[in-house]
Amino acid sequence: MSREGSAGAPGVDPEQLWLGSDQPRRGRKPAYSREVITAAAVALADAEGLEAVTMRKVAAQVGAGVMSLYSYAPDKETLLHLMVDHVCAELPTAHPLTGDWRADLKAIAHLQRAHMLRHPWLPAALTTRLVPGPHTLAFLERVLAALRPAGMDGAAKLEVFAQLTAFVAGHVAHEVAQAAMTQSPDRAAAEARYLAVVAADGHHPELAEALSAPGRPLAPEATFSRFLNRLIDGLDTD
Structure with a gap:
């Protein structure tokens, strides 16, 4: 099947995703970052909806080859995890609590x-x-x-x-x-x-x-x- 989908995928490994490095482990110095790619996917979803988010479209947004994105997000399921956590950064976590x-x-x-x-x-x-x-x-x-x-x-x-x-x-x-x-x-x-x-x-x-x-x-x-x-x-x- 295409790597765009997640049906039949083994699921996201949370240790690898959240505790590992956000940079590819092999090859030359990367031209992009996971943050940049995730932000591009979020912008696409905000503008056109979640269905519009494909690895090919995200690659076009950042000016990368689609295959290079798989080093940062191996499939759309992983990208979705990254997108949700990315926007959660907007939620305030230091506002005072009343005790009620x-x-x-x-x-x-x-x-x-x-x-x-x-x-x-x-x-x-x-x-x-x-x-x-x-x-x-x-x-x-x-x-x-x-x-x-x-x-x-x-x-x-x-x-x-x-x-x-x-x-x-x-x-x-x-x-x-x-x-x-x-x-x-x-x-x-x-x-x-x-x-x-x-x-x-x-x-x-x-x-x-x-x-x-x-x-x-x-x-x-x-x-x-x-x-x-x-x-x-x-x-x-x-």
């Missing part, structure tokens, strides 16, 4: 949302099993510190981090899709008409009642905060 773990967790979630909106490909990337790199670990360390006052054990804190990240990623994916919907008013109008017909057919009384209730503010930030509050306020510390 629920408030701190909500603030962290808002940081994650803003981060994923800057990189709309991230929610899809996070569905892949990723081995955390140094920047991701620094952010995880901050989240675990925020959760210390909750009195949870280590396993529970890791579960909360996973749950929070999954929630933010899912919400942002939906938010991006909804924003795209506004660019297609005909489709949005058709969806509204369809739901009106379904609500009036007599077979969906619960849905009809829900749709007839007063609407909530639809501002993206307000909607996210509302959903987030339900999640965080309902967390059990056991």
Whole structure:
């Protein structure tokens, strides 16, 4: 198979990826760095989506031969790990914590949302099993510190981090899709008409009642905060 894909690949070796050198071990002095190549892949994903990121396109971005890139990232799966950790460097890890773990967790979630909106490909990337790199670990360390006052054990804190990240990623994916919907008013109008017909057919009384209730503010930030509050306020510390 092509080295572009990862199906059937043995997976990424975290020791080799994160603890080894980021430079090729053999040959003459490299003309590029893993950082430059990863940044080019991130820029491509930001502009055109994750599907557009191929080793060939990244090579063209940096002006390299595609085969030379395999010295830095042997396949697209490895490149994806590098990209996710690269953008995680943007997440602040030194902001003060209040000691109110629920408030701190909500603030962290808002940081994650803003981060994923800057990189709309991230929610899809996070569905892949990723081995955390140094920047991701620094952010995880901050989240675990925020959760210390909750009195949870280590396993529970890791579960909360996973749950929070999954929630933010899912919400942002939906938010991006909804924003795209506004660019297609005909489709949005058709969806509204369809739901009106379904609500009036007599077979969906619960849905009809829900749709007839007063609407909530639809501002993206307000909607996210509302959903987030339900999640965080309902967390059990056991």
